[in-house]
Amino acid sequence: MTLANRPTILTGDRTTGPLHLGHYIGSLRARVQLQHEARQFLLLADTQALTDNVGRHQKVTENVIEVALDYLAVGIDPAKSTILIQSQVPELAELSQYLLNLVTVARLERNPTIKDEIRLRGFERDIPAGFLTYPVSQAADITAFQATHVPVGDDQLPMIEQTNELVRRFNNIVDRQVLVECEAVLSPVTRLPGIDGKAKMSKSLGNAITLGATADEITRAVNNMYTDPKHLRVSDPGQVEGNVVFAFLDAFEPDAAQVDELKAQYRRGGLGDSVVKRVLNERLQSLLEPIRARRREYEDDRAEVLAILRSGTARAREVAGATLSEVKRALGLTYFEA
Amino acid sequence: MTLANRPTILTGDRTTGPLHLGHYIGSLRARVQLQHEARQFLLLADTQALTDNVGRHQKVTENVIEVALDYLAVGIDPAKSTILIQSQVPELAELSQYLLNLVTVARLERNPTIKDEIRLRGFERDIPAGFLTYPVSQAADITAFQATHVPVGDDQLPMIEQTNELVRRFNNIVDRQVLVECEAVLSPVTRLPGIDGKAKMSKSLGNAITLGATADEITRAVNNMYTDPKHLRVSDPGQVEGNVVFAFLDAFEPDAAQVDELKAQYRRGGLGDSVVKRVLNERLQSLLEPIRARRREYEDDRAEVLAILRSGTARAREVAGATLSEVKRALGLTYFEA
Structure with a gap:
């Protein structure tokens, strides 16, 4: 355009x-x-x-x-x-x-x-x-x-x-x-995708993170995210495709090189879900914190x-x-x- | 009601x-x-x-x-x-x-x-x-x-x-x-009915007499009205059913006894279409004359x-x-x- x-x-x-x-x-x-x-x-x-x-x-x-x-x-x-x-x-x-x-x-x-x-x-x-x-x-x-x-x-x-x-x-x-x-x-x-890995995020499917979500709600949602069900131990190689955490990192982490690095490590094995989730959680918290704050201000007015x-x-x-x-x-x- | x-x-x-x-x-x-x-x-x-x-x-x-x-x-x-x-x-x-x-x-x-x-x-x-x-x-x-x-x-x-x-x-x-x-x-x-005997009067069928019709248009329409096609001579018995002139008389002539009398005479024979049409024409002229006049007044304003x-x-x-x-x-x- x-x-x-x-x-x-x-x-x-x-x-x-x-x-x-x-x-x-x-x-x-x-x-x-x-x-x-x-x-x-x-x-x-x-x-x-x-x-x-x-x-x-x-x-x-x-x-x-x-x-x-x-x-x-x-x-x-x-x-x-x-x-x-x-x-x-x-x-x-x-x-x-x-x-x-x-x-x-x-x-x-x-x-x-x-x-x-x-x-x-x-x-x-x-x-x-x-x-x-x-x-x-x-x-x-x-x-x-x-x-x-x-x-x-x-x-x-x-x-x-x-x-x-x-x-x-x-x-x-x-x-x-x-x-x-x-x-x-x-x-x-x-x-x-929804946090459950379904193709579409939707409030009615209960797999969404709303823009007004609290810090706790965000953390909980990230922790519940669908990853690679075969990636049981940290040392196992994991799959990035269809892995909601990586889909979210692709969408929200501006530092693409960092995301690529994480993906490579995850694929090789040796990167636990909890670590990647922590990275994503931080990213989402810092994205949503000011949005939530502004939303509250307007809610009050x-x-x-x-x-x-x-x-x-x-x-x-x-x-x-x-x-x-x-x-x-x-x-x-x-x-x-x- | x-x-x-x-x-x-x-x-x-x-x-x-x-x-x-x-x-x-x-x-x-x-x-x-x-x-x-x-x-x-x-x-x-x-x-x-x-x-x-x-x-x-x-x-x-x-x-x-x-x-x-x-x-x-x-x-x-x-x-x-x-x-x-x-x-x-x-x-x-x-x-x-x-x-x-x-x-x-x-x-x-x-x-x-x-x-x-x-x-x-x-x-x-x-x-x-x-x-x-x-x-x-x-x-x-x-x-x-x-x-x-x-x-x-x-x-x-x-x-x-x-x-x-x-x-x-x-x-x-x-x-x-x-x-x-x-x-x-x-x-x-x-x-x-339309003046041609069709079930419905309609401008698009060309069988209507509009409310603004001139005196001449009314007379012409009445003269063209469908009557009994077998009623060729005045002395012949004529049919009233499906005869547009009588349908119009039923609708517009308030003197029902007069209409009944005309119908009886028409059925017996001895009443020409032109006579019945003249009666109807007079009736329609006197109905539409003031309507047309009022219409003109408003047209001009x-x-x-x-x-x-x-x-x-x-x-x-x-x-x-x-x-x-x-x-x-x-x-x-x-x-x-x-």
Whole structure:
């Protein structure tokens, strides 16, 4: 991604739980960097979270603040990035509604991301309509903020394709360039595994280290990390591949040479799990200590957090409102304008 | 329908063309009566019209004013009824979005009205998502205005069922009565045929008499009406069933005894088509003359029409906004409230 022309980034999280180290590596760290170079909108996606959390709205709404705290804790600067609450920007629902006419049900059902997610959630034929159509809402989010770049995992590429299809379709119908196509920015980092060695770190799987974890929780999590089950004695040669401790060192230890050295020693034999875990624990403690401290500060000043969200949401409404006005003007839905 | 407790009615029209005598008999006449007894919201359903008019947005938006003129021309009193433009009440899109999570795709596909309409429009598998989900938007329209009564044709009963399912589902999830169930009010009048004898009068079929038709257009339409093709000579016995002129007399001539007398004479033989047509023509002329005149007046004062629509839409936004606030409060989407 070239940042020469100050691109606009749209990204965010479903508000279903506090964020964890997987989010930090996968997206948050990059966002903290990008906010200096790009116009960045961070979406607290409560509306989207509701599409597959019917009946669990309390969980969704309570976590809006939690995720906001995580953003602020890792160093998202509300003066540089716009943090907004999706449900408080009604322009997004309105834009969604117009885009919904431009895609067929069959096309939505063919979306590979949606197919996977439907299978994961066990929806089968009982797919909530709001869930099947959420890629359209996502396209509305992206286009409302005229995002030029959207950071995604490779499993999310079909969402970007879908968005750009809608953009082209809309512009074609109104015969002018109203909506802007976007580009996927693939995350360069591989996915962080859970501490149990499962492919994905996830709060609901209980294998995550959250950003607000206490020092004890971090130590306990590191001690419980899945390593090489065949590496029984310190003198045995150990395996680095699939070893969660090394996956974490790769992700969090900036001194790559030191990590390589540890790996070599571990492979040869003579390096105990407890030693490597101690190295990782120190690294994570020093990473998370200031994050936790900042998180606590904001936790104690909820009014300030709400003020940040209110002001970010207001800014977001201006931008989304301008796009929506263009969309409605292009469709002729401007009866009351002079 | 008992009007004792001043019910709230939600009704309206897709804005795809000016209204005609079929609308007058099927709904407009009743609305003019009901506005004295009920709180009535009349929806100029441009957003809904867009769901199956992609690329024809100009037709949809231009006809918003045409339909509004028809309303005012037949005697809808903006001081008694609230006329609103659907696309200008964003609360409806927002409410729709929340209801969309409460219904499955399979349930929407089973809706018999939608099934019929999909067949009629030849959509087959290429159903626009916005079209499949429009019953949800309709439920949003109905519930936003807390409508207790919705006038429908019997082909629209599944829409009311769908709405009430969503109401119960929502209230159940938030564990309180937020949305109100509604009752279908079946139109007592049979459908007016087209002047060509086809079952349905429709502008696109070219067999309609619009409410703004000139005196000449009315006369021409009556003269072209399908009668009994075997009734060749005045002295021949004629058939009344399927005879459009008599269907119209049944609908528009208040003197039922006179109509019965004409029918008897026609059946016996000795009554020419031209005579019956003259009777009908006089009746339609006297019905439509004041309507046409009032329509002209409003046509000449477009600013006044816009002012009426602006004020109706503002009133509608207040009501819909209040419902939406309750919905969002029930879901916990009220982060910025004290």
